[in-house]
Amino acid sequence: MGEGARVAIVNLGCPKNQVDAEVMLGLLQREGLAISGDPAAADVIIVNTCGFIADAKEESVNALLEAVRLKREGKAAKVIAAGCLAQRYATELHAEIPELDGIVGIGQQERIAEAVRAVLAGEAIHAVGAPRAVLPEELPRVLSTPPWTAYLKIADGCDRPCAFCAIPAIRGKMISRPLEAIVAEARDLAARGVRELNLVAQETSRYGLDRYGHSRLVDLLRALSAIDGIEWIRPLYYFPTSVSEELIALIASEPKLCKYIDIPLQHVSRSVLRRMRRPGDGERYLELIARIRAACPEVALRTAFIVGYPGETEADFAQLLDFVKEARLDRVGAFIFSPEENTPAASLPNRVPARTARARYARLMATQQRISLQRNREFVGKPMRVLVEQVAESGERVGRSYRDAPEIDGSVRVTGSEARPGEFVDVMITAAQPYDLMGEAQPSR
DSSP states (O other), rough: TTOEEEEEEEEOOOOHHHHHHHHHHHHHHHHTEEOOOOGGGOOOOEEOOOOOHHHHHHHHHHHHHHHHHHHHTTTTTTEEEEEEEHHHHHHHHHHOTTOOOOETTTTTTTGGGHHHHHHHHTTOEEESSSSOOOOOOOOOOOSOOOTTEEEEOOOEOOOOOTTTOHHHHHHOOOOOOOOOHHHHHHHHHHHHHHHHHEEEOOOGGGGTHHSSSSSSSSHHHHHHHHHHOOEEEEEEEGGGGOOOOHHHHHHHHHHBSSSSEOOOOBOOHHHHHHHHTOOHHHHHHHHHHHHHHHHHHTEEEEEEEEOOTTTTTHHHHHHHHHHHHHHHOEEEEEEEOOOOOTHHHHHHHSOOOHHHHHHHHHHHHHHHHHHHHHHHHHHTTTTEEEEEEEEEESSOEEEEEOOTTTTEEEOOOESSSSOOOTTTEEEEEEESSSSSSSEOOOOOO
């Protein structure tokens, strides 16, 4: 059953979820099911949901409701919910959206073709078990990114006790992939034309701890750097206490490693961090930043903060603003605290009023915008290598530098280039905006 059926996947959430969706696409294709890029033209719509924070959950529910609307209009026969929201709220989804034909939770992606065939045969499927990390070992994968870039999942799940986070309950304990398997997949991606690898896990800097007894991220990065064809390697999501001196030195010295460090700090007030069940404080974080910049002055530093956490006082927030001004980070993302069910933070007293939290968020981002502009202006008059990703109607090339991770950071607009998407071009930076740079193409080195 299902021969000739067309299946569309609507993917939401983080890059780790995107890798899961790409594996599901590969499994469906391997089983002879046709892939459709248009949900309205598909027989089965799979919504790969996110369940991390309130906004992401709302987006996922809206995507499911849109898929159900297409089903009611006869534009799709069946709808399956997959991913984090499906894992976390399977019972509630069944009750609130009875039109769903199936639910496939985290750790059950290998059953996706079975699920599609079951719902097409008129059978309901509920494939949800205990939280289990998903690793793409020996599973087919269809890239949904542009052909020159790919996410490479090196681990999944998390053992950290952060009070605000539901990820361990959704994805289970951290499981690292074997180093050899990651390198083998990276070689395969390079053979398929990938030139940039963005390494993802809940915490990349802890890679290997569960499997080898200590972090082997440095070993992994050295092995990946030896692969012909790969030009940029960018690990995402470090933990502040796991950034070793050996790792910093390798980032500074290895040409293929992007001089880019993404460390979600979440806050800098010691009292707020302890309520978050996280280590460190602003002083220690400034020391870490100083060590990183001493070894690698051109490094781009990115972080994320939570504002409005229960008990956050004006003094705590002022400390955060002062830290941002002193640290002068290249990129800052921020979230307003979202209480997640069954997490310790959800029951904390002294909630910050929503209006106050929104005001703090606005002040933080306005402060960082000025800093981001100052940081970008420092690159005017300097050369920069850019990976071209688009050709604008004006003929300008639009791409990213080593300072720009896909989808979350800025871009570089380039004039005077004939480079095609997927090619690198040398650029002289001529102007700066808060998040983007402009430049002119230069003769190749």
